Amino acid sequence: MTATNDSAARERIHRTAAELFARNGYHGTGMSELSEAVGLGRGALYYHIVSKESVLYAITAGAIEQLIKPSDLIVQGDGTAEARIRELARVLMRNIAELSNQWTVFFREHSSLTGQWHEDLMHKREHYEGLWWQLLQEGVASGEFGPVPQIVTKGVLGMFNYSYLWLRVDGLSTPEDVADLFCDVLLGGLRATE
Amino acid sequence: MTATNDSAARERIHRTAAELFARNGYHGTGMSELSEAVGLGRGALYYHIVSKESVLYAITAGAIEQLIKPSDLIVQGDGTAEARIRELARVLMRNIAELSNQWTVFFREHSSLTGQWHEDLMHKREHYEGLWWQLLQEGVASGEFGPVPQIVTKGVLGMFNYSYLWLRVDGLSTPEDVADLFCDVLLGGLRATE
Structure with missing residues (x-):
């Protein structure tokens, strides 16, 4: 097998596993089911992946990494805090809609990861949450927003993240x-808290 | 066994199952585990419950019923839309913090319910979501708020619901x-959308 084939196979395994985990849960999905769904024997499957947990990590970390990359650039960019928050929100909603299986698995199953896997994922989540908190603080510093307690970051993220339950790429909006x-x-309310 | 004992036993089974399902997932929890955790033999356990799915329904429907009861009264009550929304939010956050296992199971596992169970639960969720939408519309009609598209209800609920991941009764706030x-x-933003 070539490196390209390998990476395509791995991607297909992750995509299929995300579908299965999203539908039946991580603990409710057996490796034999995954093996059957991707049409690979157990040996061939284990050629591509280390363990079921490594697949869960790849699915969840992959989703948030795809989100962090453009979001880091947005936060470091120019523009008002408000303009960058709007951009961050657009990227987040697009990402959630496009990777809805991965986000379903992320929100439902992140606590099924153990040890270093779990720690790494939580670290990524904190990094992402930190981007929002940074922009909120910048907006306060620039006078765009009134005072914002840090816990508001959780509410803001909830507003967007919760959409993994209903937002789809082919939806009405x-x-x-x-x-x-x-x-x-949100931004009306942040201005209004002055 | 007396009726009181029966109902206490059922409550204990549901509470224990909510803990197990929240920790290991619905599909990841066996009836033998539940039986062991509540200290009842399989026969005694099935005296109190119909099936594992009936327990999942009792956990999730119980949480939302406890939420709907006071929320119905708040919405029907007097006061501005804003005052009633504030009350609705307080009841919701208290409920999520106190029933955090049940809400974890609700958000993670509602799609594990099938047929009539699932339909009933979604009906309750729609009813609850309808209460927020009703107050938002009343606030628009009274001139308290600017125009509010219905999809904003999803954002508002996300802001609060997502807190099942981090809100605890003994937290800092x-x-x-x-x-x-x-x-x-939120209310600053709704006013500001005029």
Whole structure:
């Protein structure tokens, strides 16, 4: 097998596993089921992956890494805190809609990860949460927003994250439209807390 | 056994099952584990419950019923839309903090329910979501709020619901404090969308 084939196979395994875990739960999905769904024998499957837990990590860490990469750039970029928050929200909603299986697995099953896997994932989540908190603070410092207690970050993220339950790419509104609407309420409220 | 004993036993089974399901997942928890955790033999356990799925239903429906009862009264009550939304939020955050295992199971496992169980639970969730939408519309009608698209209800509920992941009764802030803070942002934003 070539390196390209290997990476394509691994991606297919992760995509299929995300579907199965999202539908039946991580503990409710056996490796034999995954093996059957991807059409690989057990030996061939284990050629590509280390363990069921490594697949769970790949699914969840993959989703948040895809989110962190553009979000880091947005936060480091120019523009008002408000403009960057709007951009962050659009990227988040697009990401959740496109990777809905992965996010379902992330939110439902992150606590099924153990040890270093779990620690790494929580570290990534904190990093991402920190980006929002940074922009909120920058907005306070620049006078765009009134005072914002840190716990508001949790509410803000909840507003967007919870959408993994209902937001779809082919829904009535685009993910970006929904992000804009939510930002209208949110940013109006942040200004209003002055 | 007396009726009181029966109901106490059933409550203990549900409480224990909520703990196990929240920790290891619904599919990851066997009836033998539940039987052992509550200290009842399999026969005695099945005297109190119909099936594992009936326990999942009791846990999730129980949580939302405890939420709907006071929330119905708040929505039907007097006061501005804003005052009733604040009350609704306080009741929701208190409920999530006190029943955190049940809500963890609700959000993670509601799709593990099948047929009528699932339909009933979704019906209850829609009813509850409808209460928020009703107050938002009343606030628009009374001129308290600017126009509010229905999808904003999802964002608002996400802001609060997502707290099942981090809100605890013994946390730094009381659930009511958190509800008030979130409402400050939210209601400021709803006013500001005019």
